[in-house]
Amino acid sequence: MHTPRLRFAPSPTGYLHVGGARTALFNWLYARRMGGVLVLRIEDTDVERSSADMVTGILEGMRWIGLDWDEGPEVGGAHGPYFQSQRLARYRELGEQLVRDGHAYYCYCGGSADMEPAAVTPGLKTRPPSADTPHPSSWSPGSSDPGEEEGDSPRGESWTYDRRCSRLTPEEVTAREAAKMPRAIRFKVPPGETTFLDLVHGNITFDNANIEDFVALRSDGHPTYHLSVVADDIDMAITHVVRGDDHISNTPKQVLLYRAFGKPLPAFAHVPLILGPDKRRLSKRHGATSVTEYSKQGFLPEAMMNFLALLGWSPGNDQELFTRDELVAAFSLEGISSSDAVFNPEKLEWFSAQHIARMPAGELVRRIEPRLREAGLWPAAWSPGSSDPGAWLSRLVELLRPRAKRLTDFVEKGRPFLADAIEYDPDAVKKHLSSADALAHLAAVRDACEAAQAFTAAALEPAIRALAEARGVKAAVLIHPTRVAVVGRAESPGIFEVLELLGRDRAVARMSARLR
16 A cells, blocks of 8 residues: 655645645645655745745744654655746646547637636637737635635636637648747547545545636647646645535546546545635635644643644544644544535634643743743742742742633733832722722722732732721722732732732832822
């Protein structure tokens, strides 16, 4: 049995978005599960829209999630080059081979010869457009962000080529070649049906009468998506093609190319699309951003991997939380659903909170440190007088962990502990620190804190509860103004743990400042 070889083939016309990241993840999981190889190939033939910065962004996005690759940019391999822009000679060679073998013909129809419809409206037979007809090369039906899933998105179209150049005589072709007329290479679709097995959807059959003679090589020498992807997958010995459902309409044309080249078909698996909560295809209107933006927002990469894996795949049981190794061990193509998946931002936050809760304290501190440094809080990240600043910071992280959904929460919620000056929420002050009674209660708590022999949560809690009883009020009546005075907000972790971590001097000083 051959080693499985899979590929992820993004187009660097945008950063790595959710759809592309999920496609990359499914390919990576299957390759790792089966002891296979993952090839990263950059489909950069769209010169005007591709950029080196986008390539860098894609690589960074994959690495952030935790995906590596065995062949491709920065790692090399025996099947390169891995940038399509460096493989143009190969595509031209294969295009000419198709003509020689009788599977394609030269098309001299000007602008129409460079058109590359992705799908054909059954029965539509119209006159080809003139040479100045714009090429629909930068949009995808139903997508406001073309190229988000993978590679060249399926093209739109509104016409069907009438095969006029397939009827040219050899003498007419010779004359046009001698005159150096611009020409594309158009694949000759045979009669009958094209059937392929999809590992997600089962057997899929297309009537070839509804597939026009599609362009394989444009008149400028650049390949269309169909020729380039098949050529690359053949040359790179790809055994499994795992990609989005929106590529199903491309597949019969690619199957015909495989057969024309006399090569075996890879196993196809078209995975469900990702929809927004409104059940429309996920796009920027849903707040969808590049995966590196989710990193900036403080989500854990482990959470993003876990979340993406369950967008269209099920382990076959109720398990939701997975480590990286658990996902590899559980993943199978058979577990991929044929139904579209829904991107739920709240679910992503839940996954992030769960992974934060399970992360070892030392590793969590390591992840938080760069964010504290960036916020200017690291130099103050210990309790004054503490003999072990690292231990104090670990205690603070543990105090904040239960309420944290993102790494950024540790910066925001930790600021009252890490900064000398704090900001007060005016609504909290108005509610809990504006009356004379509230200020009197706060003064009593301050005096109790100053007098406490041990400034620990274990000692402060019974002392303050006894104080409340002595004053004839519930403990909450004392706790609320104290919390606002020391952290500036109406919500925080347990007040007694908060006081202990702040330390006597800072806690008393903040209460005194509110009493002036």
